[in-house]
Amino acid sequence: MRLPILMVDEEIYRLLPALVIATVDKMAQLPWQGYAGMLFGRVRRRCARHGYWHPDLGRRIECTGKHPKKGALPGTKELEPVSRFRPPDLIIQDELHLISGALGTTVGLFESAVDELCTWETVQEDGTVVVTGPKIVASTATTKRAAQQVRGVFGRGLAIFPPQVLEVGDTFFSRQVPVTEKTPGRRYFGVCAHGVRMKSAEIRIAEILLLAGRTLFDEHGRDADPYMTLVGYFNATRELAGMRRFLDDDVTTRVRRNGHRRVRDAGALSDRLASTGMLTTQELTSRISSADITEVLKQLENSFDPELRTSARRAAIAAELRAAKNEKRAPVVPELDFERQPVDVVLATSMLQVGVDVSRFGLMMVTGQPKNTAEYIQASSHVGRDAARPGLVVTLYNWTRPRDLAHYEDFEHYHATFYRQVEALSVTPCSRRSLDRGTAAAFIAALRNAEEAHSANRAAYDVGMDSPAAERITERFLQRAFHGGGGERGQGYLAERLAVVKERWEQAKGTSARLGYQARSENKQQMAGLLQSAGNGAWTDLTVPMSMRETENEINLLVPGSISTLTQAPYGAPHGPQGHRSHHPTAIPRPATTTATNTEVPSDRADLPEPPPPRRLRAAQPPDVHRRRRLSRGPAELRRPGTGAGRLVLRQHRVGTPRRAPAPRSRPPHHPQPQRHATPARTVAGRPGHRPERAGRPRRRTDGALPGVAALHGLQHTGRSRHHLVDVRERPAPAAGPGPLLPHLLPVEAQEAARRHRPLPAGVHRRAPRRVPLPVVRSPRRTLR
Numbered sequence: 098m099r100l101p102i103l104m105v106d107e108e109i110y111r112l113l114p115a116l117v118i119a120t121v122d123k124m125a126q127l128p129w130q131g132y133a134g135m136l137f138g139r140v141r142r143r144c145a146r147h148g149y150w151h152p153d154l155g156r157r158i159e160c161t162g163k164h165p166k167k168g169a170l171p172g173t174k175e176l177e178p179v180s181r182f183r184p185p186d187l188i189i190q191d192e193l194h195l196i197s198g199a200l201g202t203t204v205g206l207f208e209s210a211v212d213e214l215c216t217w218e219t220v221q222e223d224g225t226v227v228v229t230g231p232k233i234v235a236s237t238a239t240t241k242r243a244a245q246q247v248r249g250v251f252g253r254g255l256a257i258f259p260p261q262v263l264e265v266g267d268t269f270f271s272r273q274v275p276v277t278e279k280t281p282g283r284r285y286f287g288v289c290a291h292g293v294r295m296k297s298a299e300i301r302i303a304e305i306l307l308l309a310g311r312t313l314f315d316e317h318g319r320d321a322d323p324y325m326t327l328v329g330y331f332n333a334t335r336e337l338a339g340m341r342r343f344l345d346d347d348v349t350t351r352v353r354r355n356g357h358r359r360v361r362d363a364g365a366l367s368d369r370l371a372s373t374g375m376l377t378t379q380e381l382t383s384r385i386s387s388a389d390i391t392e393v394l395k396q397l398e399n400s401f402d403p404e405l406r407t408s409a410r411r412a413a414i415a416a417e418l419r420a421a422k423n424e425k426r427a428p429v430v431p432e433l434d435f436e437r438q439p440v441d442v443v444l445a446t447s448m449l450q451v452g453v454d455v456s457r458f459g460l461m462m463v464t465g466q467p468k469n470t471a472e473y474i475q476a477s478s479h480v481g482r483d484a485a486r487p488g489l490v491v492t493l494y495n496w497t498r499p500r501d502l503a504h505y506e507d508f509e510h511y512h513a514t515f516y517r518q519v520e521a522l523s524v525t526p527c528s529r530r531s532l533d534r535g536t537a538a539a540f541i542a543a544l545r546n547a548e549e550a551h552s553a554n555r556a557a558y559d560v561g562m563d564s565p566a567a568e569r570i571t572e573r574f575l576q577r578a579f580h581g582g583g584g585e586r587g588q589g590y591l592a593e594r595l596a597v598v599k600e601r602w603e604q605a606k607g608t609s610a611r612l613g614y615q616a617r618s619e620n621k622q623q624m625a626g627l628l629q630s631a632g633n634g635a636w637t638d639l640t641v642p643m644s645m646r647e648t649e650n651e652i653n654l655l656v657p658g659s660i661s662t663l664t665q666a667p668y669g670a671p672h673g674p675q676g677h678r679s680h681h682p683t684a685i686p687r688p689a690t691t692t693a694t695n696t697e698v699p700s701d702r703a704d705l706p707e708p709p710p711p712r713r714l715r716a717a718q719p720p721d722v723h724r725r726r727r728l729s730r731g732p733a734e735l736r737r738p739g740t741g742a743g744r745l746v747l748r749q750h751r752v753g754t755p756r757r758a759p760a761p762r763s764r765p766p767h768h769p770q771p772q773r774h775a776t777p778a779r780t781v782a783g784r785p786g787h788r789p790e791r792a793g794r795p796r797r798r799t800d801g802a803l804p805g806v807a808a809l810h811g812l813q814h815t816g817r818s819r820h821h822l823v824d825v826r827e828r829p830a831p832a833a834g835p836g837p838l839l840p841h842l843l844p845v846e847a848q849e850a851a852r853r854h855r856p857l858p859a860g861v862h863r864r865a866p867r868r869v870p871l872p873v874v875r876s877p878r879r880t881l882r
Contacts, residue, residue, distance in 0.1 A: 107158060110135050111148035113182070121196065122645045124207040127214075127542035128628060129615065129643060131553055134546030137214040138182030141549055145173045152553040156619070184215040186231050192451055193237035194471050196250055197522035203645045205250045205526030206535035209577050210543035212252065213570055238478075239471035242521040245582070249524035252581040281487035283480065287508045289494040289501070298493055299464060300343050303327065304351045306460060306491065307376075307441065311369040311408070318403040323459025323486045325401045329444045330463045330476050334382055337444050340464070344378050344442055352376070367408045377438060381445035381453060397455045399437045406439070450475040456482055463492045466504045470518045527583025529590055536594040538641040541628070543570045545614065555619060557627045558612040562599040571595055601638045602627065 103109050109117065110132045117136060126133045132151035142150045147160045155161060162176035190196070196204055215231045233251055240246070244255040259269040266273030276282045290298040306327055313321035331337040353370045370376070379393045404410055414430050421428035445453070450472065458480040467473040481488015494501040504511055511518060525531060545551050547566045550559065561567065574595065579588040606612050608625045616626030629640045631647040 107154065110151070110154060111158075113140070113149055117185075121200075121204050121207075124204070124211060124542075125538070125642060125644050125647075127207070127210060127546060128538050128641050131545060131556075131614070134214065134552060137184045137546065139214075139546060139549060139552065140179060140182060142176040143179045144176055146170060149179070150176055184217055184231070188215070188231050188233045190233065190235040193235040193243070193246070194239050194475075194522065195451065197246065197524055200645055201246070201250055201522065201524040202526050202528070202531045203535055205252075205524055205581070206531065206539045207542065207645075208251055209526075209574055210539045210546075212577070213543045213573055214546055239474050239516065239519050240522070241519045246522050246524050248580075249526055249582045252577045280484055283477070283488040283490065285477070285508075285512050286489065286491045287494060287505055288491060289496050289505045291496045293496075295464075295493075295495050295497075296339065296343065299340055299462075300347045300351065302462060302491060302493060303329070303340075303344070303348050303442070304355065306462065307348070307352055307369055308355065308366045310460060311367040314401060314403070314406065315367045315408050318407070319400070320486070322400045323457050323480075323483070324489070325406075326397070326440050326458065326460065327442045328449070328458055328461040328480060329442060330449060330461060330467075331444065331446055332465050332467055334384065334446055336464060337380070337382060337446060338384075341378065341380070341444060344376055344444075349376050371411075376441040378442045378444065379440050381443060381448050383446070383448065393443075394453065394455070396438065397440055397443060398457070399439045400457055401439045404431060445476075447472060447476075449479055453479060454482075455479070457486075458482070459486050459488050461488070461490045463490060465493070465495050465498070466501045469520050470515070471520070474515055474519070525582070527578050527581060527587030527591065532587075532591055532594050534636070534640075534642075536591065537598045537639055540570065540574065540595060540598055541614075541641065543574075554613045554615055554617065555611065555624060557602075557614045558606055560602070562603060567599075597638050605639070 101114075103112060103114060113135060123133075130153070132154040135149060135151060135154075140149045140151075142162075144150045144155075144160055144162050144164075146164050147155075147158060150160065150162065162173060164170070164173045166172035212230065217229055219227050219229055221227055233253065235247065235251075237243075243257070247253060247255045261268060274280050288298070288302060310321070310324040310327070314325055329337070329340060331340065349370065353374070355366075379396065381390065381393060385393070405414075417430055418428050461477060461480045463473070463477065467476065477490045480490060494505045496502060526535075544560060544567055545557075547570060550556060551566070575588050575592060578591045579585065583591070605625065605627050610623055610625040612627055613619075613624035614627050615624075617624060627639060629637055631640055631642045
């Protein structure tokens, strides 16, 4: 039997079926494709061979209405006139909880155009005209403040069906029953491994769940099939990709090793994998194509056969194969259907909430608490849907995240009151940012498809901004903005945006070429385009997205390979108080400090040799980065340019290794040797120790520092122990006057001029080249805290 189902867009527009199943993202094609309005009954002509006709669609499929006779197809001479259809009478919106946030806000704007196109007028017997719209039915299992959401998206009131009148546990669609052996329900299990890395906890839990599933399958056979496939749910694709790598490496290795060992030692768990076996893993993410998703869903329906997959049967088959090989005969084993290979692990993200209904799922591991409760309920409800096979959901909480810890501490009450914890959804179609990005798309979509004369691509020039259709749509948009949650403020700003769009439309008509909705050549005539696609330059007043998710442009961030490039000051930047250029991208006022003069250095520290030169230079970073940074064992130095108050120097030396005096370094003739000056020392947290500032290099003075760095300014390593820091904020200031420009602060213009052998700008010196040692990174044992 052949089902009358159409899958291609052009066929749907030509034949106009009675039922259309689509996503809300298809509404973004209304301003771009004129024949998309045919779904709302805007038809006037029909081709006997190709169906309903539109000028742009006829040009796309090369149909003019005149066709010669070909085989069983009769010839046609002209297009047939037809009456206009009624627009859709019923709109069903499934999974209403997904129409929220940025997507729901954009959908709310496009629904203004859809509401205009779905409205028709009927004349009563007494001559009055009644405006009628479609009935909208929305369904969801997790919602809160649904009246405000429906008002923002559809601009209508809300009536909940069926109302909860007699029993709170009976909602007509579902019924709450007590947990018994016949109705076991679904069990949630929370795990929070304090002090253990999250990846290690994921590996251990996945290992034990896979081995325990095999043990149940060996004992109970087909009844334990739901627990043979582990469903891993993740909040981000990045976390899922890391777990996929662990499944192919660490988890597989541990399942092999521990399965063999525990079977041999205690027999508590079954052996799941052979010595060379691998886990069959699939994904349900956006990283795979739509065609592959269909194949994955089919494979997930394959169950584990007890005649082939239990440990006893596998051992018997292996023994039969060895015996047949030794006896040189054909083995008597059941045939393996490799096309029906079951899946051991399936990894999924939010895609699991929609369109995935596999009844055999019974085991899930949720990594991290999902961002909202509705997502948690929708995802975890996909296991244990069969009452005969209850589901188990293991939620692994990240102990470094306060939100996960809060859910873990309130685990029992939170899961007992699931639907009470659902967060309210946010839909703001009348916000200023939303109107800036979506007003042009919604208005052009409504005005182009409202009249047949405005629908063709070349008709953009003929649309009048003061026509009755434009005035009617403008008034309808303003009324919807006022009653849809925007109030007078949203209505006023929408009126401004509509006026700007109309003005830009009229200005576009003044070009030499004829104005069309899209720039293309028709009948050997080049037309200018009114619409501008997103992503091709800056967002303008006539930029119209082709998808609901194109309201914000993507930004490509190019980071140079050299860190010194990030810290270079632009040519002509203002100088600091000592004549040096401030290389900080963002400068803040320098904190007030006090300095001391004529302070003598204690004799027990004065004879120490100068510390070795720095081996690695890094850009300034916030304090928390330095607290977590591991220091290398070898001599290393990390300098942070600070304010005039001081700088941060972190050093770590191998215990018991004597310091050596550094080799003398040559300086360019224009670099004056600064005078050594003494520095007082204070202690931090009662730790004694002090040392003079390193001589031989001028101290820089700048106008400010990066945000978040001021807390560490003025701390210097003492050299007495591995992690002693002292405050060197009170120190004598160097002699006034301009100082040399440090090598890594040489501006880009100066470097380019040096390469091209041009004279350098005034005040910029060319430094002598010197060899810079490569940075040495070793595995540390301690972390500066």
